[in-house]
Amino acid sequence: MDETRLRLLNAAGPIFAERGYRATTVREISQEAGTNLAAISYHFEDKEGFYIAAVKHAAQGCMDRVPLPQWGAAVSAEEKLLGFVTTFLNRVAVDHDPAWHGQLLMREMVLPTRACAEFVRDYVRPMHGMLLGVLCELMPKSSEKERWLTALSIVGQCLHHRVGQAVMIELTGETAVAAFGVKKLAEHITSFSLAAIEHATKLRSSKSKLAAPGTNRRVDRPARKRGSR
Amino acid sequence: MDETRLRLLNAAGPIFAERGYRATTVREISQEAGTNLAAISYHFEDKEGFYIAAVKHAAQGCMDRVPLPQWGAAVSAEEKLLGFVTTFLNRVAVDHDPAWHGQLLMREMVLPTRACAEFVRDYVRPMHGMLLGVLCELMPKSSEKERWLTALSIVGQCLHHRVGQAVMIELTGETAVAAFGVKKLAEHITSFSLAAIEHATKLRSSKSKLAAPGTNRRVDRPARKRGSR
DNA sequence: GAGTCTATCAAACGTTTGTTTGAAATCAAA
DNA sequence: TTTGATTTCAAACAAACGTTTGATAGACTC
Numbered sequence: 001m002d003e004t005r006l007r008l009l010n011a012a013g014p015i016f017a018e019r020g021y022r023a024t025t026v027r028e029i030s031q032e033a034g035t036n037l038a039a040i041s042y043h044f045e046d047k048e049g050f051y052i053a054a055v056k057h058a059a060q061g062c063m064d065r066v067p068l069p070q071w072g073a074a075v076s077a078e079e080k081l082l083g084f085v086t087t088f089l090n091r092v093a094v095d096h097d098p099a100w101h102g103q104l105l106m107r108e109m110v111l112p113t114r115a116c117a118e119f120v121r122d123y124v125r126p127m128h129g130m131l132l133g134v135l136c137e138l139m140p141k142s143s144e145k146e147r148w149l150t151a152l153s154i155v156g157q158c159l160h161h162r163v164g165q166a167v168m169i170e171l172t173g174e175t176a177v178a179a180f181g182v183k184k185l186a187e188h189i190t191s192f193s194l195a196a197i198e199h200a201t202k203l204r205s206s207k208s209k210l211a212a213p214g215t216n217r218r219v220d221r222p223a224r225k226r227g228s229r
Numbered sequence: 230m231d232e233t234r235l236r237l238l239n240a241a242g243p244i245f246a247e248r249g250y251r252a253t254t255v256r257e258i259s260q261e262a263g264t265n266l267a268a269i270s271y272h273f274e275d276k277e278g279f280y281i282a283a284v285k286h287a288a289q290g291c292m293d294r295v296p297l298p299q300w301g302a303a304v305s306a307e308e309k310l311l312g313f314v315t316t317f318l319n320r321v322a323v324d325h326d327p328a329w330h331g332q333l334l335m336r337e338m339v340l341p342t343r344a345c346a347e348f349v350r351d352y353v354r355p356m357h358g359m360l361l362g363v364l365c366e367l368m369p370k371s372s373e374k375e376r377w378l379t380a381l382s383i384v385g386q387c388l389h390h391r392v393g394q395a396v397m398i399e400l401t402g403e404t405a406v407a408a409f410g411v412k413k414l415a416e417h418i419t420s421f422s423l424a425a426i427e428h429a430t431k432l433r434s435s436k437s438k439l440a441a442p443g444t445n446r447r448v449d450r451p452a453r454k455r456g457s458r
Numbered sequence: 459g460a461g462t463c464t465a466t467c468a469a470a471c472g473t474t475t476g477t478t479t480g481a482a483a484t485c486a487a488a
Numbered sequence: 489t490t491t492g493a494t495t496t497c498a499a500a501c502a503a504a505c506g507t508t509t510g511a512t513a514g515a516c517t518c
Contacts, residue, residue, distance in 0.1 A: 040476090109395060110395075125400065160385025167345070
């Protein structure tokens, strides 16, 4: 039956997410799913194939649950960025009902397996494309590299609320998501990033209009060099 | 001898970092270290204790290699932030000689084991304190929560260059560290964050001087609400 | 140099693991 | 009902793993 296959996939997600691939036993999953041990080898080629199927299943469930926003023509780029950040946080950071989606996907990021390539193709790339689209609107005269760096800054801020969770709890006793809520966090990240984007835009235009150096001298390139070696 | 213990620890780091705890076998490490298999059980209580010792060893090596900067009284807060970001990137993101330091520590962050508490105490907390100190200089009239959010944004940007490495390569073919270099990345993150901080400071002062609403109306709170459920 | 403590080693142990096996059960079509 | 394919099941298998063992060699004290 196809139902057994689905029960296995649904049981696998949370367990793989919590324990990781190696520490998870197929016995544990089959028991949780209420199926026979051999069902995994029967419905999937082996444990690794099963794991990959489970990751894809989780990514699909995550995308279904928190779909990418769709905007009309009247929506400003700033609103789009807030929508993107909110979606991002809801997908990876928030511990709502299926807390394990983000956990599992993060595991794939940190210790990539064979599932990583498909994960990037189906899950990461669409979000990446959407963010770059918004950034094209926000920074129309920017170079591709500038947008790349900006995208990294925005994604890093979002992702940190999943990646840094354990350390945050150890460090301050609670996560920022719990303390502020997704809405507040999304607004912070959005306004933080918009301010930086706007500053860079101003800097660029003032630099292109008057080629004279020395104006608008800020701290962008301090003197000190530190750290390596 | 104490030399065997050291050889084991040095051999353990890269292997644990690459394969993860469960997928690493003590046989592999002992072979790489050129010691007998039983040496691990002899010098450490068991595999987990050995792993924890390896993590601590890696953290110590990382701190020795890239120490926290020390500033004189004349150094501006902006320079300090750049110094902090550079140190951070050099510690975790850069793939210099011992590429595995950051890798191993990141794993402890994302998938914490028993070593996490000590790791936070010895490694994370000093950096956290240093960053908050710099932020106190940069945003003297800010609330504690504002500084917390800002610190999260900065740390998230830095950490992403380690956490997101595998996905970056899958997505764009190369890491940002390889494409831009640490110096450029540190400058970007610093100026990005400074612009956001400055914007927030302006906003705060204009809000406190004239209590009249409606001025300085920006996009900080767009209308749309999206994502959850 | 005998005695004692420490360190190293090859070998083996017991457990857990993913996977396979062959029989039983279920279901659909003829 | 019979036939044949598909799915489930308990049991067993072989390999890999962390750990232990008992012997051996070295270092040091008296």
